[in-house]
Amino acid sequence: MMSDISMAYNTYGTLNEDKSNAILLCHALTGDQYAASRQPITGKDGWWSFMIGPGKILDTDRYFIVCSNILGGCMGTTGPLDIDPDTGKPYGLNLPMITIGDMVRAQALLQDYLEIPDWFAVMGGSMGGMQVLQWASAYPERCFSAVPIATAAKHSAQNIAFHEVGRQAVMADPDWQGGNYYESGRKPRAGLSVARMAAHVTYLSESALHRKFGRNLQDREDLTYGFDADFQVESYLRYQGINFVDRFDANSYLYITRAMDYFDLASDHGGSLAKAFAGTNTRFCVVSFSSDWLFPTSESKDVVRALNAAAANVSFVEIETDKGHDAFLLETPEMLTTIGGFLESTAKSRGIA
Amino acid sequence: MMSDISMAYNTYGTLNEDKSNAILLCHALTGDQYAASRQPITGKDGWWSFMIGPGKILDTDRYFIVCSNILGGCMGTTGPLDIDPDTGKPYGLNLPMITIGDMVRAQALLQDYLEIPDWFAVMGGSMGGMQVLQWASAYPERCFSAVPIATAAKHSAQNIAFHEVGRQAVMADPDWQGGNYYESGRKPRAGLSVARMAAHVTYLSESALHRKFGRNLQDREDLTYGFDADFQVESYLRYQGINFVDRFDANSYLYITRAMDYFDLASDHGGSLAKAFAGTNTRFCVVSFSSDWLFPTSESKDVVRALNAAAANVSFVEIETDKGHDAFLLETPEMLTTIGGFLESTAKSRGIA
Numbered sequence A, B: 001m002m003s004d005i006s007m008a009y010n011t012y013g014t015l016n017e018d019k020s021n022a023i024l025l026c027h028a029l030t031g032d033q034y035a036a037s038r039q040p041i042t043g044k045d046g047w048w049s050f051m052i053g054p055g056k057i058l059d060t061d062r063y064f065i066v067c068s069n070i071l072g073g074c075m076g077t078t079g080p081l082d083i084d085p086d087t088g089k090p091y092g093l094n095l096p097m098i099t100i101g102d103m104v105r106a107q108a109l110l111q112d113y114l115e116i117p118d119w120f121a122v123m124g125g126s127m128g129g130m131q132v133l134q135w136a137s138a139y140p141e142r143c144f145s146a147v148p149i150a151t152a153a154k155h156s157a158q159n160i161a162f163h164e165v166g167r168q169a170v171m172a173d174p175d176w177q178g179g180n181y182y183e184s185g186r187k188p189r190a191g192l193s194v195a196r197m198a199a200h201v202t203y204l205s206e207s208a209l210h211r212k213f214g215r216n217l218q219d220r221e222d223l224t225y226g227f228d229a230d231f232q233v234e235s236y237l238r239y240q241g242i243n244f245v246d247r248f249d250a251n252s253y254l255y256i257t258r259a260m261d262y263f264d265l266a267s268d269h270g271g272s273l274a275k276a277f278a279g280t281n282t283r284f285c286v287v288s289f290s291s292d293w294l295f296p297t298s299e300s301k302d303v304v305r306a307l308n309a310a311a312a313n314v315s316f317v318e319i320e321t322d323k324g325h326d327a328f329l330l331e332t333p334e335m336l337t338t339i340g341g342f343l344e345s346t347a348k349s350r351g352i353a
Helices: A099-112 A127-138 A156-171 A172-181 A188-202 A207-212 A231-245 A249-260 A296-310 A322-331 A335-352 B099-113 B125-138 B156-172 B176-179 B189-203 B208-210 B232-247 B251-260 B297-309 B324-329 B334-352
Strands: A009-012 A022-026 A065-066 A123-125 A145-149 A283-289 A313-319 B009-012 B022-025 B064-068 B121-125 B146-147 B283-289 B312-318
Touching: A022 A127, A065 A099, A065 B099, A099 A127, A099 A207, A099 A249, A123 A127, A127 A145, A127 A249, A145 A335, A156 A172, A156 A188, A156 B156, A156 B189, A156 B208, A156 B232, A172 A188, A172 A249, A188 A231, A188 A322, A188 B121, A207 A231, A207 B156, A231 B156, A231 B176, A231 B208, A249 B232, A249 B334, A283 A296, A283 A322, A283 A335, A296 A313, A296 A322, A313 B189, A322 B125, B022 B125, B064 B099, B099 B251, B099 B324, B121 B334, B125 B251, B146 B334, B156 B176, B156 B251, B176 B189, B176 B251, B189 B324, B208 B232, B208 B312, B283 B297, B283 B324, B283 B334, B297 B312, B297 B324, B312 B334
Parallel strands: A022 A065, A022 A123, A123 A145, A145 A283, A283 A313, B022 B064, B022 B121, B121 B146, B146 B283, B283 B312
Antiparallel strands: A009 A065, B009 B064
16 A cells, blocks of 8 residues: 655646636656656657647646646656655555556646646546546546547557557566566666567557658668668667666556556446546547557547537547657647647636636 | 578478479468478467368369478578587577578479479468569569468568567567577577567457457456456467467577568569569469558559559459458458469469369
8 A cells, every 4th residue: 555645747837816727738658747848867858848838739828737747657756666665665566556547536636736626628648648538537527628639448459468568578578577676776678678669669650650761771771681770660669669768667667558458437337438427517629640550530439429428518530640649749730720729719618818 | 601401391282293283382470381280399280271181272182282491490491590510509690691582592492302393373471472472573484373462562661660679579588698599598488479479469450359359357357456467368468479489489580570571572673563573474363351450451452553564464352351460370261262263263274173
């Protein structure tokens, strides 16, 4: 059992007097609270910097934006790398299993702490979108609106399968040491890197990979006929894998992928997704991407159907793009206009200037 | 350099007097020469047992069927686990890189050895199909007909990406030891198992995984909220991975995946796939599967277009199935009728009773 948790979060903009302009951003599997700030380890811009700022879609002159590291994460919120007060050692695998519901409960505690009665909007992509759906189901009165992007109400068999490959890659690394690697001076770099590589392939569409790399060679004119990275797509993946391990904790990766696998909102409501949203007054904007094969449009449509059955106020847009699942992290013009338009009209209903 | 190679092969049926009834079967990445025999390590039936035998599609009362282990393999044909006569030790990574062209040249040497002037048909799925295309391009006069199934004339960026994940998983395993593991008593079981798991997900369609497993639990009524295989799809994948390492050599896996990545038939002909088949008299039957996302129908159509441009005799069938790439290894009824019908009419042209 965990007696106490820490939450790490960033805010952008200012909370207005009647506390009606707060937006909660829920980050994805490997995201963090640095949504629009320089990430301290990579030194790169935040994952939604193009969305957040003065005059941007998430206008910091109008909205107060909160983004917290998820429970189980590795950027300040309690996770497996933190010290278990009962033992004085890092939790490792002694941390209780964490669900999307737990992540959202922790965010609700943060909301109470910030004295925000309800969110103007709860928003996020991929696993962030799972949290959005969980928020709208568990705390409908705290969500004036909800924007789940590139997500699903449950993890599919194929998605569980890819996650299991990643977890096995981590656990196969002898440096993982059953999860007790923190004090050893070694960590499962190779295993986590392979896990990241496998996952990264699923974030891109086949056509995006083809357009971006095709069979182009890496800094050479001819094939070397060896096991070096001859093809650009190989060196790109290796780069993705190697850089990831510097900023992410392997045990966090295990816990968070597991939380996604366990997510099945309907099963918590007798198998009916519509019941998960019964009586809701939240306004929904559901967004999917045509080339996303990890969270395909059909799964967003399942959510939309359930919301319709619950007589919810819902708009749905499938955005045409060949960029795959990763499109929600890219400055995809139609995503900006869709979310911008939704926030604009929702702000009017809410009476936000 | 390799001075000498061994070829391991099986035959089924009897070569007729005018040597006109020989069929060459080309196996896939993890296949072997035990196409219709009990696999000696697993004890299981051969990978095309349902196709081969008296009265079956590949009727052993009519045809003489040859299936050899590919060059670079690990079931008797020269590969990385064999002894390098120059050093007296296993080749390991000292084996020269092998291409699909090399595999086919080795099969042509076997053909000469068997004194078969030309094949009635050359046939195979996935990497087997790549060999079929290479055969038809390099030795058109030796191929009366060709049946490439679930394949492509080049490996796509996405396919290279998945292979690279698998290779990195093997190489990340400390027991791989730079490829020199044969005499150590240890081999990269964990890494090869992860590679197999990652590849196996790509062999099935999303809908096949959903139909076969969905979110069903493994021998339990409730989630355990841990890292055991709670979901059936997880234990299925683990089983696939663990069993694979008993029958396959990790270095072979590296060499063979690399051969597939390097395959690009058009690039050997000035970028024109049609030129690869110029002047061919071979009859083609190209088969794809609607739910195969690893070798999608569009890639078979590229082959068909090139064959049409080369004025080849070609029939093409996309088979409707939700079984994904693996469909060519399953008793898919429409595949049986398609190949059966093609062989029947081709046998008539050839004058085989």
